[in-house]
Amino acid sequence: MKKIMVGLLVLVLLVGCSPGTQSPASDKTLVITTLFPQYDFARVIGGEEIDLRLLLPPGTEPHQFEPKPQDVASISEADVFLYTGDVMEPWVEGILSSAKPALVKDVSEGVTLLKTREDHDDHDHHEEEHDDHEEGHDDHDEEHGDHEEHAHDHGGVDPHIWTSLENARIMAKNVLDALVEADPAHEELFRSRWEAYDQELLALDEEYISVISELPNKTLLYGGHFAFGYLAERYGLTHRSPYAGYSTNAEPTPVEMAKLIDALKETHSTTLYFEELTDPRVAQAIADETGAQLVLLHGAHNLSPEEAEQGLTYMQIMKDNLDKLRKGLQ
CATH class of the missing domain: 3.40.50.1980 (Nitrogenase molybdenum iron protein domain)
Structure with missing residues (x-):
């Protein structure tokens, strides 16, 4: 780590001393x-x-x-x-x-931060433990x-x-x-x-509360690393994912995948959500097994090149997510 930081500092100095490498000066x-x-x-x-x-x-x-x-x-x-x-x-x-x-x-x-699911014995509930x-x-x-x-x-x-x-x-x-x-x-x-x-954010927050409160199915089934703990906590959803925690190196166990398949059958759900910017191979395998439809629920971490070109906004992502929840949690 020290070698990396030394290298970075050297490069910063070089950037500062090399003509034509800095952006034009701006008052902004x-x-x-x-x-x-x-x-x-x-x-x-x-x-x-x-x-x-x-x-x-x-x-x-x-x-x-x-x-x-x-x-x-x-x-x-x-x-x-x-x-x-x-x-x-x-x-x-x-x-x-x-x-x-x-x-x-x-x-x-x-x-207020939430603890991850891996800190819980019961993965079915949205009532995650809070940390200040x-x-x-x-x-x-x-x-x-x-x-x-x-x-x-x-x-x-x-x-x-x-x-x-x-x-x-x-x-x-x-x-x-x-x-x-x-x-x-x-x-x-x-x-x-x-x-x-x-x-605008407040109005959409209130719309989420209103729409989700009326949904007959409040179990969000997710085939990727679950990034919607705060959404589930805020709007009264339970959720299931075959992954515990958020490490990108984590792999779901066959037991957890089987539990998600069972949950799809028990809730009569026809929608399985998956995450952006990653290979949805686990979600696809579960969808193939159950016949569920794969639907992107966008975590808004970052945009794809196509989305960036289109000028997609955070508000648009969250509105689209609400529409997908409205249709998928029936």
Whole structure:
């Protein structure tokens, strides 16, 4: 790890000294984000007044992301660096020991974290155990001393906070606070955009509550690494997945796959949801066994190249997810 960091520092120095390698100077606030949700929140709130960049290239699965030297250089130059928290991005702590953006904001501040399913004996219930934010980060620090050894283990805490609209509102407010601190001259404009967007998030949150409360089937059957713990908790769904936890290295056991097949039959479900940006081979195998229809439930971690080209937004993803839940949980 030390050799890597030395190499990164050398490259940062080279970038700073080489003519023609830096972006043209701009009066706009440079905002670097790690994941798509806060990128999109910053896009809405910051508008044309900021220079906004997303570290993740389109199509990149974020749990497998490793920052490149040029990413470190970009973070070093940032006026604002927005990340999702140490649980989702354990590499950030090491990067910030050398990269020094002007302002760093953990957009998960104020969010109550959930423990993962692997911490429970009963995998059927949506009532996941809660951790307050500070305790969740303490647990993570104890289990993630070396990022290279624990690259994608989330320390027993669910990092996918943005799948709840209630949490998305907290994240968007954190983005607002960071932008205002970095660029107080545009506070009124940023705040007016945030107020309008917050009302949109609130309205969609209320629509989720209304629609899901009326669904006859409230068991969400998912054939991938389950990223919707916060959605299930917020909107009263139970869920089943053959995976325990969120490690991308995890593999489902035959027993867990059999349980999901049984759940499809017991609930008379015809829909099996799967995740974006990964090979849905497990979900496909279960669908082949049961005749269930595979439906993408988008976790909004990142966009595919095609989605990025189309300009897909967080709100569009969440509205589409609600429509798929409405149709699939009958």
